[in-house]
Amino acid sequence: MKSTEPACQYELKVAKDAMEVIQGKWRIPIIISLTYGNKRFGEIQRDIPEISPKMLSQELKALEENQLITRTLYDSMPITVEYALTPLGLSMKDLLVELRNWGKHFRKEIVGK
Amino acid sequence: MKSTEPACQYELKVAKDAMEVIQGKWRIPIIISLTYGNKRFGEIQRDIPEISPKMLSQELKALEENQLITRTLYDSMPITVEYALTPLGLSMKDLLVELRNWGKHFRKEIVGK
């Protein structure tokens, strides 16, 4: 019996939840950037130079809605905004480690061949 | 010093490699299905009922090109095709475990609230 086992169905469901959050080209890069410290808008842009301000703004908003990051406004002059991971965002650490491990492995096996 | 550290840049690069492979709505589900055993086209479809034959065919091809799965043709009557994970595909196991763990955590914290 190898099809449609309950365990498989459950794994499919939770993996789908996870993927919906990290889908897209920019969310994982943004989260990775923030694991290296709280950052301002421009600092994230320097970590990920190819991202347009529009996409950065849009994806930050989505991550905030999913409660993975916080947005803190300091109304100094000029205005500054700081983004930081929430506990939920920090809880992605192990997943990010595995993403890094596997990405490294994949690069060794395929990309860099 | 918190921006654009070498470690961050390296992590961004390998994570991007990994994400390119697992991007999209269907690749992770297909791989998960195959971790429960080698399957035929129709069997994968039964695990993932929402997928159309077109998308399944297309994504299987992409996964084969990335050497994550193999496609084996048995010319019995009628013709049957079996898909299986390669060693590289199997090496995603740890990543899938973390995806499952985090998806479960996320569902508990946010989705199912």
Place this chain on the structure above:
DNA sequence: CCGAATCCTGTTTGATACTG
């Protein structure tokens, strides 16, 4: 049974310029 071919739609992403 296992797809291929075609056509079509909506979402995602991007380039560029502009604002408080």
Place this chain on the structure above:
DNA sequence: CAGTATCAAACAGGATTCGG
């Protein structure tokens, strides 16, 4: 500094039909 606005392009995904 931290974004918005606008417009266009690219792509993912779906519906349907057909073939070996």
